[in-house]
Amino acid sequence: MILNGTGLVRFVPRSSASAVFIGQPVDASVDVGLAVRHGEDVRVELFSGSSVLAAGTATGKFDVIDRILSPLSVNEVGTIRCIGLYRYLHALQYKQHAAEVKMDIPTIPTVFLKPNTALGDPWPAPTILPKLTQETDTGDYESELAIVIGKTAKNVSEANAMDYVLGYTAANDVSNRDSQLSQSQWCFSKGFDGACPIGPVLVSKELVPDPSKLTLRGLKNSTVLQDCGINDLIFSVPKIIKFLSQSTTLLPGTVILTGTPAGVGMGRTPKETLRAGDEFSVEILPHIGTLVNVFENEV
Template sequence: MALSSQFTRLVRFVPRSSAAFIFIGQPVDASIDVGLAVRRGEEVRVEVFSGSSVLAAGSATGKFDTIDRILSPLSADEVGTIRCIGLNYKQHAAEVKMAIPTIPTVFLKPNTSLGDPWPAPTILPKLTQETDTGDYESELAVVIGKAAKNVSEADAIDYVLGYTAANDISSRDSQLSQSQWCFSKGFDGACPIGPVLVSKELIPDAAKLTLRGLKNGTILQDCGINDLIFNIPKIVSFLSQGTTLPAGTVIVTGTPAGVGMGRQPKETLRAGDEFAVEILPHIGTLVNVFENEV
């Protein structure tokens, strides 16, 4: 049976009415870019849903509140592990001079790497600071809505709850000195996601989305999701073979060309930098501001 949702765009947030609560709800203005609006200090009104999680959002209650602090759509204890696809854009493979893979390259991030959008700080570990090799990766993230195992490509989207934005923050010195990527990409807070989870009904074809990455307002990544080497159904199906993907699993699907390590001169992330991942239409902008671990 296909998974259906009763929402179009959900946010998880701390309301202005009480810092002691976390609500799930739907922005009243269907066109608002929640991430940018919150960053600009604009009021974002939300209709509160009856559920306590995007995995079981319930229904609209007719009650309204205003966002005080935006959170990642899922909490760390809901995501289990974060499944990541490396080298999954044709343009990116070309810029790093690597062959197009024939099967998806998979690595994992722990749930401790899940991070919130701004105003929560995004921390650059001491290890990354020492080598000045912090890097960004703008990505489309997929959220699984029901347990998936051994699913076909034809049925894969039935298991998808929705889509959001992610930044696969990396420490390149650590990454390039090892054959496995989990350590260099798995630091605390190294996978901020959000701010909005958009239902698959609103995005029936993710390949029609466009993605941009902006550092301090300068566009460094700009690509259509149609440049993916392995599309969303292929990724979900592949990851589910012999492996249960529980509801809440987050899949980050790869980054396009323009990452810092591939630029001349190189771009790195430092304390005070703002990085925005913009996915249009519907998803909007994930904004993160970086601070040094002390």
């Protein structure tokens, strides 16, 4: 999936409200998520395939994005596998993060699952706050780099792990902290419908040969609350894939969330929570751009 310096975007075109296309933005410098949010035209060259898993080739035809969709459909994802916790290069940052999440730094990855029904689209699709989350005012954000697996992986070595990566995108691991902290398992508190928006584009491993060089920020209503380099992950991308593939088949389309840095709402004083009308952005640079989500209450 080597492109023109951009990624692949899955979208509804302006020319047809019932069509879904795969393509690459013509302007490699555009942040697709921000541009669409600001009402700017984003011109895309269409690909012959109907999925990022089999994108085909450039067709020489063009259209303009009306609505961005998640790079993968619900039916393509299977399961969403998630890794907990980051580490930091400086001792003070490490201590702050350990304190905010009230957990020890793990020696092996902490893993939980989200169902495929948790997959969500970028703005303009609304991101829904469940009734349960509204009642306790414990909605929280987690800005994350997401890995998409491109071919069947099982018992993968760390040395060969990158061979199985299709590409990378941005994700928000939307959580209900009241449920999370009152249960030993996290699948319920993080698995509500739409609680895993991803996007706006999927960038190939050829474009990002070393994901540790990416930087991540999380912004709530334009205020920066998370800011960290991917090089501060406790477990690198190859280590994560090796671990998750132990005696376990990772099918093409599997999405892996790699963890979130410090700055989540429950670790702040006063706490930050997500409420209807809030806009949260996950920015990963270079190449991936900004995943924008605006929250609405479930009714």
